[in-house]
Amino acid sequence: MLGIDDPQIWLAYVLCVLSALGCVVYGALNWKEGEEEEEEQVVKSNTSRPAVQE
Template structure:
């Protein structure tokens, strides 16, 4: 029983939520300066 939670489905849910939030940070940093010129015109 990890972190007091017996059901792996709950643990996976918490793990994925944190990983996805980190993925958002990584995506934002990697693409920080990309797409600056395409103003749609």
């Protein structure tokens, strides 16, 4: 695969690319999800709330 015979090497090659792509997808999903919430926070910031403990 990919001109590399040893599966231990092409697996590493593919995993490197996939893990980096996985990072992009994970980051992008969080980026999108956060945008809606940030708009909500602008509204919320007008009403002060005490720190809530677990």
